[in-house]
Amino acid sequence: xxxxxxxxxxxxxxxxxxxxxxxxxxxxxxxxxxxxxxxxxxxxxxxxxxxxxxxxxxxxxxxxxxxxxxxxxxxxxxxxxxxxxxxxxxxxxxxxxxxxx
Numbered sequence: 787x788x789x790x791x792x793x794x795x796x797x798x799x800x801x802x803x804x805x806x807x808x809x810x811x812x813x814x815x816x817x818x819x820x821x822x823x824x825x826x827x828x829x830x831x832x833x834x835x836x837x838x839x840x841x842x843x844x845x846x847x848x849x850x851x852x853x854x855x856x857x858x859x860x861x862x863x864x865x866x867x868x869x870x871x872x873x874x875x876x877x878x879x880x881x882x883x884x885x886x887x
Contacts, residue, residue: 790863793856796877806853813845 791797
């Protein structure tokens with residue numbers, strides 16, 4: 787069983803948000819560079835668009851799906867815990883702190 791903090795975005799704080807933004811900006815820039823400078827002359831249209839589709843799925847759609855699934859898991863757990871009297875602390879208290887595991 788995993789602890790709820792593993793799927794709580796507030797646990798990762800600004801560091802997690804920064805990492806996610808950098809990842810998605812880099813992945814989008816990489817895919818756009820393939821679109822702009824891709825070697826279309828040597829590949830058939832089907833091969834080019836298949837490869838582009840696979841890149842988009844692997845680097846953008848799957849990570850977004852993982853993040854959405856994590857948010858849904860935390861929301862489900864939070865609803866369950868709230869019904870049992872748990873009160874959510876502010877994001878600053880839930881955030882990961884250096885040296886704490």
